[in-house]
Amino acid sequence: MKADCPIITIKNLKKSYDGKNYVLRDIDLDIFPGQIIGYIGPNGAGKTTTVKILIGMLSDFEGEVTVFGLNVAQSPLEVKQRIGYVPETAALYDTLTPLEYLRFIGQIYGISREETEARSLKMLEQFGLKSEAEVRMNAFSKGMKQKVLIIAGLIHDPDILFLDEPLAGLDANTAIVIKEILAQLAAEGKTIFYCSHVMDVVERICNRIIIIDKGVVIANGAFDELQAMNKGKSLERIFSQLTGSSGHAEKAQDIISAFHRKGAE
Amino acid sequence: MTDFILRIIDLFKGLFRLLKVDYKKFRIILWAKLTDDNRQEKSIVQRKSKKQMSNSLGWIAFIYTFLGIFVGLMLLGIQDLFVSMVFVFAIIMVMTAVALISDFTSVLLDTTDNAILLPRPVDGRTLVVARLAHIVIYIMLITLSLSAVTIAIGTFKLGPVFTLVFLVTLAFSVLFVVFVANVFYLLLMKISGGEHFRDIILYFQIFMAAFAMGSYQLLPRLIEFDALKNFTFPIRWWTYLVPPAWMAAPVDASVNGDLSGPKIALSLLGLLVPLLSIVVVVQFLAPGFNRALSRMETVGTSGKREQKEKRERWNLPGFISRFLTSNPAERAVFQLSWRLSSRDRKFKLKTYPTFGYLLIIVLVLFFIDEGDILQNLQSLPQTQKYIIFLYIGCILIPIVVLQQRFSDQYEAAWIYHALPFIKPGDIQKASLKAMIIKYGLPVFTPLAILVLLIWGPAVIDDIVLAFMNMVISSLVLAFISKSDLPFSRRYGGAAESQRGLSGFLMFLVPVFLGLVHFGMTFIPYAIPLGILITAGIVYTGMKAYGNIGWHSIKV
Numbered sequence: 033m034k035a036d037c038p039i040i041t042i043k044n045l046k047k048s049y050d051g052k053n054y055v056l057r058d059i060d061l062d063i064f065p066g067q068i069i070g071y072i073g074p075n076g077a078g079k080t081t082t083v084k085i086l087i088g089m090l091s092d093f094e095g096e097v098t099v100f101g102l103n104v105a106q107s108p109l110e111v112k113q114r115i116g117y118v119p120e121t122a123a124l125y126d127t128l129t130p131l132e133y134l135r136f137i138g139q140i141y142g143i144s145r146e147e148t149e150a151r152s153l154k155m156l157e158q159f160g161l162k163s164e165a166e167v168r169m170n171a172f173s174k175g176m177k178q179k180v181l182i183i184a185g186l187i188h189d190p191d192i193l194f195l196d197e198p199l200a201g202l203d204a205n206t207a208i209v210i211k212e213i214l215a216q217l218a219a220e221g222k223t224i225f226y227c228s229h230v231m232d233v234v235e236r237i238c239n240r241i242i243i244i245d246k247g248v249v250i251a252n253g254a255f256d257e258l259q260a261m262n263k264g265k266s267l268e269r270i271f272s273q274l275t276g277s278s279g280h281a282e283k284a285q286d287i288i289s290a291f292h293r294k295g296a297e
Numbered sequence: 298m299t300d301f302i303l304r305i306i307d308l309f310k311g312l313f314r315l316l317k318v319d320y321k322k323f324r325i326i327l328w329a330k331l332t333d334d335n336r337q338e339k340s341i342v343q344r345k346s347k348k349q350m351s352n353s354l355g356w357i358a359f360i361y362t363f364l365g366i367f368v369g370l371m372l373l374g375i376q377d378l379f380v381s382m383v384f385v386f387a388i389i390m391v392m393t394a395v396a397l398i399s400d401f402t403s404v405l406l407d408t409t410d411n412a413i414l415l416p417r418p419v420d421g422r423t424l425v426v427a428r429l430a431h432i433v434i435y436i437m438l439i440t441l442s443l444s445a446v447t448i449a450i451g452t453f454k455l456g457p458v459f460t461l462v463f464l465v466t467l468a469f470s471v472l473f474v475v476f477v478a479n480v481f482y483l484l485l486m487k488i489s490g491g492e493h494f495r496d497i498i499l500y501f502q503i504f505m506a507a508f509a510m511g512s513y514q515l516l517p518r519l520i521e522f523d524a525l526k527n528f529t530f531p532i533r534w535w536t537y538l539v540p541p542a543w544m545a546a547p548v549d550a551s552v553n554g555d556l557s558g559p560k561i562a563l564s565l566l567g568l569l570v571p572l573l574s575i576v577v578v579v580q581f582l583a584p585g586f587n588r589a590l591s592r593m594e595t596v597g598t599s600g601k602r603e604q605k606e607k608r609e610r611w612n613l614p615g616f617i618s619r620f621l622t623s624n625p626a627e628r629a630v631f632q633l634s635w636r637l638s639s640r641d642r643k644f645k646l647k648t649y650p651t652f653g654y655l656l657i658i659v660l661v662l663f664f665i666d667e668g669d670i671l672q673n674l675q676s677l678p679q680t681q682k683y684i685i686f687l688y689i690g691c692i693l694i695p696i697v698v699l700q701q702r703f704s705d706q707y708e709a710a711w712i713y714h715a716l717p718f719i720k721p722g723d724i725q726k727a728s729l730k731a732m733i734i735k736y737g738l739p740v741f742t743p744l745a746i747l748v749l750l751i752w753g754p755a756v757i758d759d760i761v762l763a764f765m766n767m768v769i770s771s772l773v774l775a776f777i778s779k780s781d782l783p784f785s786r787r788y789g790g791a792a793e794s795q796r797g798l799s800g801f802l803m804f805l806v807p808v809f810l811g812l813v814h815f816g817m818t819f820i821p822y823a824i825p826l827g828i829l830i831t832a833g834i835v836y837t838g839m840k841a842y843g844n845i846g847w848h849s850i851k852v
Contacts, residue, residue, distance in 0.1 A: 136325055
């Protein structure tokens with residue numbers, strides 16, 4: 033796919049779970065190969081719903097979504113074959129060992145057992161989990177499970193990688209490695225769709241930032257473009273400005289006064 | 298075991314491919330699900346105790362094989378093969394359906410692996426069939442175990458033709474049961490609008506548990522086995538509406554060579570209806586089921602919010618706690634335990650059936666003597682059966698006391714350690730009081746009223762003494778489990794499996810106290826004296842229980 037052709041196209045995307053309230057309203061986006069998209073928004077803004085639609089987990093939506101030029105509602109399998117997804121929660125069969133789990137995932141993608149094992153062992157080693165490769169994951173920490181999820185998201189060499197808070201629970205060194213991996217994958221032409229609440233990470237690693245609030249895209253551009261448009265210094269400030277969340281100091285004061293003992297003021 | 302099952306399934310590879318299932322992916326998904334089940338510390342079936350048993354399938358098979366002895370006896374006890382087979386299939390199909398709905402609901406409703414599987418390139422049909430196969434494997438295991446004795450007796454008595462035909466019909470009956478269960482769930486989802494679906498299922502499970510206990514107690518008293526021995530089953534129009542008759546017909550037809558029109562028609566129904574039903578399940582019901590399930594999850598949240606608002610208006614535990622607790626911390630725990638026990642599904646599942654049993658036991662007490670029920674009722678005031686009525690409640694409350702240690706959200710109990718409680722006794726005492734008031738009183742009060750109505754005011758002192766003994770029974774159990782804070786232990790963990798002494802005392806203490814009470818009824822003034830003594834024990838016991846220190850608590 034050419035770099036100037038969008039790899040993901042979203043047109044008039046709407047989604048309602050109950051037929052009355054819309055969690056996504058008229059989203060229009062074009063995403064290009066090699067971009068690292070930072071997809072941010074307040075809680076309940078519609079980030080996860082967007083991702084679930086893009087990866088083919090939700091099919092009953094209004095509008096048109098194409099990934100690799102394929103209509104995601106009509107050809108979800110072809111899309112899924114070429115994307116990777118790292119969920120926010122540690123959704124894995126944790127009674128399996130990492131190697132068993134990765135073999136399982138590899139087989140689903142149609143990769144041979146030998147190839148899956150070779151790739152898995154190499155990545156497990158890099159993530160410092162080689163000695164735990166055959167230990168059941170139910171004793172793993174959140175960070176260790178997260179590493180396995182990241183490996184599972186990468187094992188089939190996807191063209192687009194969707195990540196939902198991938199750094200949650202990871203130690204600082206592993207987080208640096210992940211950020212480096214994302215940068216290198218983007219340099220190879222892969223697309224990264226990165227959902228997070230950690231603004232400084234998004235600010236540093238993403239070359240395009242999309243802010244969504246109440247199901248509507250309210251900002252879309254490179255960080256310096258957003259800075260220029262909103263006269264803000266950090267992404268955190270811009271985010272607060274755009275999502276209408278201001279007066280943080282006053283809010284903090286109100287909260288403190290709510291739990292302060294009487295007479296302590 | 299998993300490999301063995303998968304190899305058997307491999308035999309039907311062609312059939313799955315015919316259903317347009319991606320067999321390779323189907324197999325690996327099934328492998329993951331079965332391996333995960335088998336390695337779960339807690340078995341797939343809500344088993345009560347388990348000592349690091351890695352093979353849960355073996356345990357299920359054992360339980361149902363044991364139950365199957367009673368099914369097999371039908372074949373020996375009833376002369377007519379068709380009649381005996383109708384009974385055998387009726388029991389097997391009902392028990393399988395009940396197991397499917399009561400024990401496998403969590404598997405059917407489990408959407409946790411959606412997050413693993415839905416983002417992967419697996420088509421919906423393969424996913425649905427994998428989920429169904431996962432359930433059918435367990436159901437097959439249950440049916441095979443249930444019929445193991447029947448197969449053994451039948452093979453010995455009627456030869457290998459029986460075995461072969463019986464096994465095939467058994468498989469068809471399972472397919473039909475899966476269909477019925479799917480219809481049941483879809484209907485329930487429609488009726489409940491999704492919001493209260495899980496609650497309805499819970500009450501169904503509770504009802505079935507009580508029903509099973511009741512049938513066990515009452516059926517042998519109601520069925521006249523002598524009449525059943527030579528019973529024949531004439532085929533009428535409605536026989537064609539009885540699924541066990543469809544399954545019984547081919548067995549009878551093949552073993553006895555009865556190729557009459559009605560038997561062939563019934564056999565055809567037994568063959569075609571399950572096949573058709575499974576196509577309906579795979580093509581129409583299962584996808585609808587999955588859709589309804591995901592809809593239910595979204596709608597469910599808003600439903601719960603409304604429920605919460607309604608409840609907050611009338612703060613019953615808050616009101617009661619004002620009279621029964623001595624400090625704010627105790628009051629807070631009283632209310633917390635009250636609410637958690639009402640909202641924790643597993644707690645309800647493990648304790649509420651006991652209240653159903655209670656009703657059955659009370660009924661059994663009326664039926665237990667031979668002769669006319671009315672006469673039995675009239676002669677009740679001359680007996681001292683009120684002791685039994687009163688102490689039924691005493692048996693139930695310790696079960697609740699033991700159960701309140703467990704929760705699915707056991708990790709949330711860190712809060713007790715983080716908050717400034719001087720002694721954990723405050724926490725435990727408050728929780729114990731909440732359990733006695735919330736579960737003990739509602740059981741004891743109707744029983745006491747019943748006793749009062751039948752035996753009159755002369756037994757008021759007995760009622761008071763029984764109540765004191767109920768509190769003492771709860772205290773004994775509470776002391777035995779004093780190292781656990783409320784809702785702080787994991788279900789299926791060591792604490793639940795190693796009940797040992799507490800499980801034994803749970804029944805022994807109330808029975809012992811009941812016997813002492815019974816003995817005291819023969820001694821003048823013993824009951825009032827007993828009330829004074831037990832009141833003293835309750836007071837001292839509660840005080841000591843409230844003084845348990847942090848050193849006694851297991852972290």
